[in-house]
Amino acid sequence: MENPEHGTPGVYSAKGKAFERDSRYITTRIMAEPREGTDDYPVEPGRYRLIAAMACPWANRSIIVRELLGLEDVISLGKPGPTHDQDSWTFDLDEDGVDPVLRIPRLKDAYEKRFPGYPRGITVPAIVEIATGEVVTNDFAQITEDFFFQWREHHKPDAPNLWPDDLREEMETVMERVYTEVNNGVYRCGFAGSQEAYDEAYDRLWTAMDWLEERLGERRYLMGDAITEADVRLFTTLARFDAVYHGHFKCNRQKLSEMPNLWGYARDLFQTPGFGNNTDFEQIKAHYYVVHTDLNPLSIVPKGPDLENWHTPHGRG
Structure with a gap:
């Protein structure tokens, strides 16, 4: 439907x-x-x-x-x-x-x-x-x-260049993989209609997460030293990972906070104006756990996890 x-x-x-x-x-x-x-x-x-x-x-x-x-x-x-x-x-x-x-x-x-x-x-x-x-x-x-x-x-005078011309071709490729394998990948896990579909979705997701973990070990942001549209697109999934996708969508090989490069990167963005101040964990949890009655029939919203760790130093300056 x-x-x-x-x-x-x-x-x-x-x-x-x-x-x-x-x-x-x-x-x-x-x-x-x-x-x-x-x-x-x-x-x-x-x-x-x-x-x-x-x-x-x-x-x-x-x-x-x-x-x-x-x-x-x-x-x-x-x-x-x-x-x-x-x-x-x-x-x-x-x-x-x-x-x-x-x-x-x-x-x-x-x-x-x-x-x-x-x-x-x-x-x-x-x-x-x-x-x-x-x-x-x-x-x-x-x-x-x-x-x-x-x-x-x-735009404001100091607006970031979210679509740098010299990186656009590579960025489009990165964003496509982020969309298909991560942004949409967590949903393929959560709404899989069979064990086989879930297993395949899970493996695809974690292959992509491992690729991102490796990529972010070599650069501060997805495309280098500056924030681009690609980072915005990945961030909104990462912000929901431990609070929702890890348990609710069964994406539970690891927590985001257990992947050093991705976790540091996510906190780096979260602590950048425009990102963390526009992230509302209570609304995020309420949406997924209350609305998805097929996955959570009683609409009970978990009290955890403790999300204060988003404010800890990220070490990626």
């Missing part, structure tokens, strides 16, 4: 099947120079609202990139709560359960405003045009790429 419970459309695997993610998105772009003959929207400060739940790793990326680039006063941010019904992400954290700018209780309302009877999952992140209340896009990978390339005129 369609899965509205994560940051991107997905399909829960049936018994005996491997997990497969539905990667169909609303492909509308927001462009500095809209292309003729397309449904592109124009870049315009104050016109759009990013709807992104802190609990969701895919949405969390957009929150981090927005801050790294200094777009907080250009694109407003609405935050759905960590738990929701089968129908839509909802604004549980706002007064009266209504987004204060869009004046809607459910993100689904913005999807339906533009696409009546929208057939797929109601996912975050999503960008909504404030004046019309219509969703523009939910293509999570394209959103952060466009924040960098299309909104450049509005």
